[in-house]
Amino acid sequence: MSSLAAARADNFYYPPDWNPNTGTGETSKLGSKKAKNGSLGHRANKTSQGVLTIRFEMPFNVWCDGCNHLIAKGVRFNAEKRQHGSYFSTKIWSFVMRSPCCSTEIEVRTDPKSCDYIVVRGARRKVEEYEAEDAGTAVLTVGEGGDSAAANPFARLENGEIDRAKAMGERERLTAMRMDSDRKQRDDYVANKALRRRLRGVRKEAKALDSHRQRLGLHSSVKLLPHNAEDDLLASATQFDTDWRFRRNAEHSRWGLGSQEALRGGAAAGRKDEGI
Incomplete structure (x- = not known):
């Protein structure tokens, strides 16, 4: 067997x-490698030094210090992972990798205190600032002493009053929006029917405009707009002066002929006087 x-x-x-x-x-x-390192294989060649090779993904955009090249967020590296101290009972991990542009060593560590990553060497984090209003996010209120409003009882009380006043002012608008939503979702069949009727009208109008374009012999890239009475009025009031050059030449020739006749008449009168 x-x-x-x-x-x-x-x-x-x-x-x-x-x-x-x-x-x-x-x-x-x-x-022999598998027998030595188990399922990790060559990635665990430095386990005796407390180093494990892993796939690390860059958590944010960074500038390389070696060549000033931008390394985008999400780029993956073969990084050496090792422990670098602790924050209370949470381990601080260090990830060392080489940049793909100039092979500069970049070290990134975890920061359990701020729940973020910090770049230790080899690169610098790209600073991306934005306004809270433009981003549509809420602005956190900070007190005079640097404490947040949640830690200050008076600030918390004032903010609570402001929030209640704002809620009373927005109650009518929210009620109207809720009633409008209920009215639209009350009979979904009727709403769907109205929507399909409107879309059929739009498709019919687009088909008619395309047929008109084909009759005019225009290219398919030309998109005709729907008929508008104001456009007709403006088009009828527009006059195209196509023979202005002809009229200009005619007037110039007429002026030249008139000047020649005046000169010819003066010369004839002079000869007549000499004969007399």
Whole structure:
């Protein structure tokens, strides 16, 4: 019976260099690595130094100090992970990697205190500032002594009064919005029917404009707009002066002929006087 047939028979397959003490073969190079490092393989070659090679994803945009190249957020590296102290009972992890542009060593550490990452060396974090109003986020109120409003009882009381006044002012608007939402969702079949009717009208109008474009012999990239009475009025009031150059030349020629006749008449009168 072949080895494959034996594996089918008892669902177990043992290679020829199987060693029950280590769980794998020792003759092959790959087998010896697996026997030494387990399933981690070459990623655990430095476990004796407390280093484990992992895939690390850059948590934010950074500038490389070696070549000033921008490393975008989400770029992945083969980083060496090691412990670098603790914050109370939380471990601080350090990740060392090389930049893909100039092979500069970049070290990033976890910051459990602020729940963030910090760049220790090799790069600098890209500062991205924005206004809270432009981003549509709430502005956190900070007291005079640097404490937040949540830690100041008087500030918390004042903010509570402001929030209640704002809620009373927005109650009517919220009620109107809720009633409008209930009215629209009361009969979804009627709303869907009205929407489909409006879309059919839009498609019909677009088809008519496309047919008119084809009759005019225009290219498919030209998009005609719907008919507008104001456009008709403006078009009828517009006059195109196409023969202005002809009229200008005619007037110039007429002026030249008139000047020549005046000169000719003066010369004839002079000759007549000489004859007299």
